[in-house]
Each structure stands twice: as structure tokens, then as C-alpha cells.
Amino acid sequence: MRVGILGGGQLGWMTILEGRKLGFEFLVLDKNPNSPASRIADRWFPPEKVEEFRELCDVITAEFEHVEEEVLEKVSEKMRPRAELILMKRSRVEEKKTLFRLGYPLPRFVWGTGSELKEMVNLIGPPVVVKRDSMGYDGKGQWRVSSVKEVKGLGEDEKFVVEEFVDFEAEVSVIGVRDMWGNIRTFPLTENHHSDGILLHNRTRTTPEVEREAVELVKSLMEDLKVVGLLAVELFLTRNGKLLINEVAPRPHNTGHYTLDGTETSQFENLLRAVCGLPLGSTRLKTPAGMVNILGLDLEDFSPEEILKIEGAKLYWYGKEKRPRRKMGHVNVVGRSEEEVSVKIKKVLSLLYPKETKKS
């Protein structure tokens, strides 16, 4: 099987690492031949060569939604999941409208242009979260706004979403995988902790009732969207026990990196099984697990040795150029219990971010 991947980031990199086991070949389309996935692919293609790329692939998937629209169009026939799902994810307005139309629980929201921002903020009522329509990921293009006065300097004609600020008890996520015959599996629920809009760490959490509700929601949404591949759903668990969808992503998700060490099949392998028409793998948790992102740090900025000394800690290093707050790698941890995993996550955090963790 020859699999094409749009995007050369770490999600593609891990997809290749997992897919190699099955003997698959991988072609990566990305501007950068030195991106993590481009480097380990069997072949790399720049966007100009999309036609050649398409002809060689048996199936094409995406690890990144912000690919050029004309590239998506040219490969759409071989795309799994459907190109429309990737397009939906490119626009926060489209994502919200789709979920709202289908009747899923969301924080209250409105959308409009920059010139209507003040009106929108007043309509929802501060505190609100203002989000740019496009190129939004890892906390980019979003701001918490407590007063109308703070809203200024944003493009008048640009599109925005304004949504209520949810004072949640926890952020959780469930990742589902669906094959072309409609079979669905879901991965164990995780509790996620963000820092300035970027996932910092997460771990599996046994909360049967919340999980049951979240799993039903994810299954139903995968059916509605006819996803073939993965769908990651980030949810707010509100203080009165309600689940609201924060974001969805039709691709491997940062909150599912723990599956490489925690579940019988990883999210990456199950993506490949789904899009290649193979039976889905078991998503049973082998042992409690969690993850810590390595943000904006190079190998010289922390001690990999100290991290690897932690029992059950596994380092994943993407080999990217350092930039502030960029996802450079992650550490998976496993343990005998959720408490043990939590203790190890704290230890990893204190080794990676000694200043920040001392403060708290």
C-alpha cells in the first residue's frame, strides 16, 4: 500500500513510523523537504508536483488542514477523509456552523466581520473568546476578551467567531476512528491541560459517565460527517456537568499521542487501517498513560537524560528548528495507575519548565 500524506509535520511523522510496521510506503507533500515527515518518507514532493504525487498514491490523507485549496482539489478523489472535512476544519466559522446545524452542544457563539466585533462581543456578553476564522491552531488567532474596549486593531473585513467563555471543570477529548463500512472505535478519554491555547499535557482519566456521553457524541458525529479516518473531539466539561464541543479535527490529534504507548493500537495505525480498508485495531488501554508537550525547547535547553530516567517515560523528538512555543517533541509516560501517571507528568513538567512550575 502506498499512502500519500498532505503535510510534513510530526503527525505525519508518527503516522509513517507506525505505518512502516505494516510494510506501507509513504509519500509526503510539503513545502519543506526537511520537515519531520518529509525526512523519513520514501519520497517527498513539493506542492508544485501534486499531480505526480496523486498518481503514485493508492490513498491520500492529511495531517494538517492548512494545505493550499488547489492542492486539496487536485487530490480530492483519493482523499480519506473527504476533502470537504479538511475544508471545514480550515474555517472556524464553517466548523461551528456545521456542528450547530447538526444539533451538537456548543458554547454560545456568533460570527461576523471585524467591523461587527464590538456588537458581537456585546451580544454574547464578556468574557468572550474572539477567534479568527482561518489559520487557527495551537492558540494562534484567538484572544480572551473581558471588555469591549479590548477589541481593536483586527481586520475590518476579516471573519471572526465570538463565543462565550466557558468556565469549565475540565477539558477532555475523545478520538474516534471510523472505517469505510461504518465501523467505529473510540480511544479512551483524556483530560487535557492547555497553556495559552496550546496543549501542555494530558492523561487518561476514568470517568465512566462522562466518557459514555462523550463517546456517544463522537460516534454520532462521525456518522453524521461520514468520516473515514480519525475524528478528534475536544470538549469542555462544564461545572454543572454538561459537555460542550470546543473543537473537532479530522486527523491525528495531539491529545492522542499517548496512544503510541498506552493503547493496543495507536491513533496513527488506526488512521491507516481505516483509510486503507483494513480492520480497525483494538483501542483498549494497556496501562494508564499521559503526555507532555515539549514547547519551544531544543535538546540543549533541557536534559533528555533526566527525562529518560523517569520510569516509563518515552521521548519523541521531531527534529524541527526551534521557535518560541513551537511543538518540538513530546514525552509519553505510562504507569500502573492514573495517580502514578500524574506524578510522572509533574516530574516531566518540572524538568522541562523549571521556572514556570516553580511559580505555580
Place this chain on the structure above:
Amino acid sequence: MRVGILGGGQLGWMTILEGRKLGFEFLVLDKNPNSPASRIADRWFPPEKVEEFRELCDVITAEFEHVEEEVLEKVSEKMRPRAELILMKRSRVEEKKTLFRLGYPLPRFVWGTGSELKEMVNLIGPPVVVKRDSMGYDGKGQWRVSSVKEVKGLGEDEKFVVEEFVDFEAEVSVIGVRDMWGNIRTFPLTENHHSDGILLHNRTRTTPEVEREAVELVKSLMEDLKVVGLLAVELFLTRNGKLLINEVAPRPHNTGHYTLDGTETSQFENLLRAVCGLPLGSTRLKTPAGMVNILGLDLEDFSPEEILKIEGAKLYWYGKEKRPRRKMGHVNVVGRSEEEVSVKIKKVLSLLYPKETKKS
């Protein structure tokens, strides 16, 4: 870290897959640019270019002991484990003599040339096992002999080992890993089942007393041999409960493939941690696990889909050219209990080898 691997087989292939996670680069030296590890390495070198290979590597390890002696000599300074250990493993006589000298329990054995074979067989007393001194792996170059009459046609000047045939209760193995400071970890014991001298399947087995004794033996042997890296020790558990060493191997071992899915750190990652001077990883078993080898079958000769339908089954496909009884890939299985793993192993065997399994 830039790691060189002597040999391009599946053991090197899995070492690279695991080492990619740590961000390492891999150079492979092998005659064949299309061997499993050569194909996914950052660079491939033929044996003629051993000097260039050596210069570029930070450290060099071996996934195969039958490399040319002059190659071994040229890279010996950067070798971990020591080239002497690889040399020892190339000769069954050397291996036996070394273990005997150090006082480890072995089946009774003698060694000599082809012209002395009958005498040796009579000395040990049939049934015996006759083994060629060199190029012995996967049951190659060894024969069970029940009568002196069967011994004929072997090279008069060639060296052989003749050892007593052990009527064992079980074949087991323990793999250990030792770093350059002498820290040692051992992986969980497995029970192994061979077919005509080739490992067919194995699984983890909880037998605390046997395991304790085997672990002590492996630790002591790693100390004696000053191994930096892995040491796999295959043992006979005799019907009166004694452990005798059958074979040792200073490299990743087929009976440790289950660690990719069963333990917190795999044998391949721990090899890399050891030879690169990183802390050894936890070898705790996350969940009972086992493995079945795919021998002499191509993807058309069985149904990968049926294999992947088994809950907790993972396919590893090496991408080699088919030859009779050649190791083409393997299936790892995990489950909630050892019984569940056993049932899944039987299922995999029946799918891969329907004729053979019907007979039994």
C-alpha cells in the same frame, strides 16, 4: 546521535523504527540496499565503504553476527557491544567454551572435527544434537541424531559441536540490557516454541521461581561478559526443573519482538539507550503479550485482514523476498491475560498455517 548498524535485516529495521522516536539518525552497512533496514536508513553503505561508514557514526552496533571479520575489525573501536562478543557468537564452539569456562549450566557437549564425529556421538550418547560451528542460526546447520549410523557426509575438517539432546519441559528466554556503567534491566521471561529449529511463537509466562533463577543467570552472565547492549539467553527448563543455557545472542532477539507492544520500553529502544549512554528504560510488562513468526509466506499466501481482525493483533511486515521458511514478518498479540494471549496465538497460527495446525 548517529548510530551505525552492521546488518540490514529486520532486527536493524525495528531498531531504526524505535530509534527514530528519539530523533536519531541511522546508517546501515549491508550488501543489499533493499534489505529491510537499508531501505529505511538515512544512508546505506556496502561493506566496501566500511571506512566512510565508520567515520560518520557516533556508535556502531550489530543486528547480525555473521558479518565479515575484516569489517568487524575495522569498526571495532566504535562497537557496542564489543566486537569480541560478536565474534564469540559467530562460533558455536567458542560460545559453548566461553559459557563452560565461566561455569554456567549447559547441556553436556564436546567439540571436534567431522572426522571425529562418530566418536563424539558415542561419547555423549545418542540421542544427540550435532551442530556446525559456524553460520548457525534459525535451525540451520544442526541435526538431531539418534544413532551413530546417521552421521555421514559432513566435512572431515569442519568443526562441530555435539551435545546431549535435552528432553525439556519448556524452552524459555530472558533478554537483558546493560549500560556502560553496569546498570542492568531484564525483560519478562517468555516461553518459546520452535518448529524445525526456528522460533514459531512465544509469549510471556508468569513463573516467578524459574524467572528469578533465569534473571540471576542473565545478570551474572552480562556482568561476566561486560556486555554493553542486549544479551538474549535461551534456556531449556528440564523436566526436573533445572535451567540449562541453549544459546546466547548479544543483539536484539526474535523472542523479544513482543516487547514492541508488551513492555514499557522495547528491546530495540533499550539497546539504543544502552549503546548511546542514555538511562535504560523500564522493562515492566504493560499487558501479557506474545508473538507468532510469519515463515516463508508472502502477503498473498495468507489474509492480513483476518490477522488484523483479531483484537490486539499487530502485524509487522519486513518487506523481504519470499524464500522457504524465511522470516518474512511477525504478528504481535496482546491481551488481558496469558490465556487470552494463548488463544490469540492459536488463532494466528491457524490463519497462517492452516494445514499444519489442522494436523496437530
